Amino acid sequence: MTVGFDDAAKFAEYAHPERLVSTEWLAAHLGDEGLVVVESDEDVLLYETGHIPTAVKIDWHTDLNDPVLRDFVSGERFAQLLGEKGIGRDTTVVIYGDKNNWWAAYALWIFTLFGHEDVRLLDGGRDKWIAEGRELTTDVPTPAAVEYPVVARDDSKVRAFKEDVLARLGKGPLIDVRSPEEYSGERTEIPGYPTESALRPGHIPSAASVPWARAAAPDATFRTREELEAIYKGEAGLADGDDVIAYCRIGERSSHTWFVLTHLLGFENVRNYDGSWTEWGSAVRVPIVKGADRGEVPAA
Amino acid sequence: MTITALPTALQEIKDEFLALELRERLQLLLEFANELPELPERYRDHPDLFERVVECQSPVYLFVEVGDDDVVQLFATAPRESPTTRGFAAILVEGLAGLTVDEVLAVPDDFPQTLGLAEAVSPLRVRGMTAMLGRTKHQVQLKRHS
Numbered sequence: 036m037t038v039g040f041d042d043a044a045k046f047a048e049y050a051h052p053e054r055l056v057s058t059e060w061l062a063a064h065l066g067d068e069g070l071v072v073v074e075s076d077e078d079v080l081l082y083e084t085g086h087i088p089t090a091v092k093i094d095w096h097t098d099l100n101d102p103v104l105r106d107f108v109s110g111e112r113f114a115q116l117l118g119e120k121g122i123g124r125d126t127t128v129v130i131y132g133d134k135n136n137w138w139a140a141y142a143l144w145i146f147t148l149f150g151h152e153d154v155r156l157l158d159g160g161r162d163k164w165i166a167e168g169r170e171l172t173t174d175v176p177t178p179a180a181v182e183y184p185v186v187a188r189d190d191s192k193v194r195a196f197k198e199d200v201l202a203r204l205g206k207g208p209l210i211d212v213r214s215p216e217e218y219s220g221e222r223t224e225i226p227g228y229p230t231e232s233a234l235r236p237g238h239i240p241s242a243a244s245v246p247w248a249r250a251a252a253p254d255a256t257f258r259t260r261e262e263l264e265a266i267y268k269g270e271a272g273l274a275d276g277d278d279v280i281a282y283c284r285i286g287e288r289s290s291h292t293w294f295v296l297t298h299l300l301g302f303e304n305v306r307n308y309d310g311s312w313t314e315w316g317s318a319v320r321v322p323i324v325k326g327a328d329r330g331e332v333p334a335a
Numbered sequence: 336m337t338i339t340a341l342p343t344a345l346q347e348i349k350d351e352f353l354a355l356e357l358r359e360r361l362q363l364l365l366e367f368a369n370e371l372p373e374l375p376e377r378y379r380d381h382p383d384l385f386e387r388v389v390e391c392q393s394p395v396y397l398f399v400e401v402g403d404d405d406v407v408q409l410f411a412t413a414p415r416e417s418p419t420t421r422g423f424a425a426i427l428v429e430g431l432a433g434l435t436v437d438e439v440l441a442v443p444d445d446f447p448q449t450l451g452l453a454e455a456v457s458p459l460r461v462r463g464m465t466a467m468l469g470r471t472k473h474q475v476q477l478k479r480h481s
Contacts, residue, residue: 060457083365096457230406302410 036071037153038127041150046158048260050301055257056129056296058167071122071135071178073283074161075132075142085171087131087164090177091120095138095287098179099145107188114183120265121178124151124186130156131164135251137291144290144307148188155295159256166254195280195306197314200239201321203280205332208273209242210281212292213312218244220325233316237323239282240330243271247288250295263300273302282308282315342355345430345446352450360455367429368422372430374398374412395420395467399474405435406474411467419456423464427471436479442470 041060046052056064064070065088072090072238074082082092093099098116101108122128128151132139136156146154157164165171190196200209216222220236238244250268252258258266267273279302281289286309293307315321324330342351350359378398390441404406409431412425431439443449447464 078417078419079460080365080368080422083361084368084415084418094457095453096459100457102454204413319459 037125038064038067049299051298053153054298056155058164058169061087061129061131061164062169063303069125070127070129071120072157073120073122073128073130073139073142075130075138076161077132077134077138081133081161083173083175085173085312087221088170088174089153089162089176090131091176091260093120093130093142097139099142105288106296107145108147110149110185110187113188114185116290117151118181118183119178121176121181122183123181124184126153126181127257128154129157130154133161135162135248135291137247137287138159140294141287141290144193144293145171147193148159148190149186150189153265155314159254162255191296192304193306195282195308197308197310197318197321199306200280200282200308200315203278204239204322205241207278207280208271209239209273210273210279210292210296211238211242211244212247212281212283212289213238213244213310215327218242219311219327220323233314235323237316237325238312238330239315240322240324240332242282243329244327245271245292247283248290250292257295257299260299263295267296271287275302277302278304278306280306280308282311284312285309286311341446342434342442344432345442348426348430349446349450352452355451356457357451361449364422364452364456365418367425368371368418371411371413371421371425372428374410378410379449390404395424397424397470397474399471401436401478401480403480405437405480407431407434407436407439409471419460422461423467424439425445426450426464427467431447431471436475439475442468442472444468444472 040053041056043057046055049055072087073093074086074090075093075095076082079094079096099107128146130139130142139156139160143154143156211218218238222236245266250263262326273279279296281292283289286307289307289311293305296302296305322333352363355363382434395411398410409428411428413420413424418472444465447461447468452461
């Protein structure tokens with residue numbers, strides 16, 4: 036680790052406090068050797084309107100997704116991207132973004148697929164930084180290129196595919212993090228995303244409904260450990276040691292939940308099913324349940 | 336097959352984008368975003384604007400008017416935090432200004448795909464502008480004086 040951790044009392048309660056930094060911490064460490072700040076937003080132009088000084092932009096569409104296949108970029112492309120952003124393999128990366136760090140968590144999850152060790156989120160993200168009146172700039176840094184090694188993406192630990200979900204149906208908990216209307220099947224898409232639809236609405240049998248943003252407080256920071264335990268263990272019924280698969284529509288909102296379950300609550304085997312509803316809801320002959328109840332897994 | 340020429344303003348916007356490098360196209364889109372005109376007074380209290388859309392990434396509101404001369408006027412608003420959406424809306428507001436109903440309806444549905452933005456902002460996002468153009472045409476159809 037090249038940059039020290041944020042020892043804020045709130046973070047100490049979490050399973051992996053080293054995965055979060057506060058806005059105060061970041062403001063005090065901007066420009067530190069070995070630290071690169073990354074902004075990752077829903078809107079590809081938001082960074083250009085003003086960002087945290089020194090921050091570089093990584094866009095989930097144009098940088099992290101393969102332009103042809105529905106897949107993430109290769110190890111070669113990832114190495115090239117990070118090298119250009121001035122990120123080395125041992126660099127401390129702090130990612131932040133808009134909308135409760137929705138896309139920042141997605142970027143962090145993809146960094147994890149490539150085994151980048153020290154990657155953290157800014158608690159509260161872009162919104163909190165701005166709400167506190169902290170400095171923004173439109174200056175785009177031009178980092179000196181760095182050699183980032185080509186590392187093969189490891190899809191086996193934190194990523195789940197449709198086949199994995201089918202094989203685990205009835206054997207382990209699923210968390211559906213979409214809105215209640217998507218879960219029940221009233222709609223196949225969320226408002227404003229008419230182009231990311233599925234042919235059939237509903238949810239995967241047995242999945243518990245926990246909309247992703249419940250993990251965030253009104254100021255966009257993560258809820259306290261106690262509050263998160265009440266939601267995911269108390270309400271959704273997860274138990275320590277469970278292997279969990281989370282899904283949403285294309286795997287972005289569920290990256291946020293993956294982060295919460297893995298790094299804040301300490302579940303060790305959480306996978307994000309990034310095919311999510313756009314795949315499941317269009318696949319042939321996979322089981323689907325409509326309505327507010329979790330539903331039964333069909334007998335094999 | 337006849338190829339209908341694009342209305343002048345849309346053609347100029349298209350030429351302007353295509354003359355630029357990818358990065359500069361993003362900057363131009365941002366300029367459009369910054370220049371999206373404010374809604375006229377008569378729409379500022381429109382109830383649709385206060386409808387809370389849960390999880391909506393970039394709520395964009397379009398208002399279409401068709402004058403007695405059959406000329407279409409488009410007004411749009413989207414939050415400052417959604418500059419891409421604002422940019423898309425501003426392109427349509429500027430590009431469709433002063434066109435008649437028939438001219439607006441004749442704009443090719445794939446116009447957004449011809450601006451060279453797919454690589455800069457991703458094809459999926461460009462589809463957001465296609466949807467916006469579709470919604471605009473739909474409103475024009477509804478409001479045309481038959």
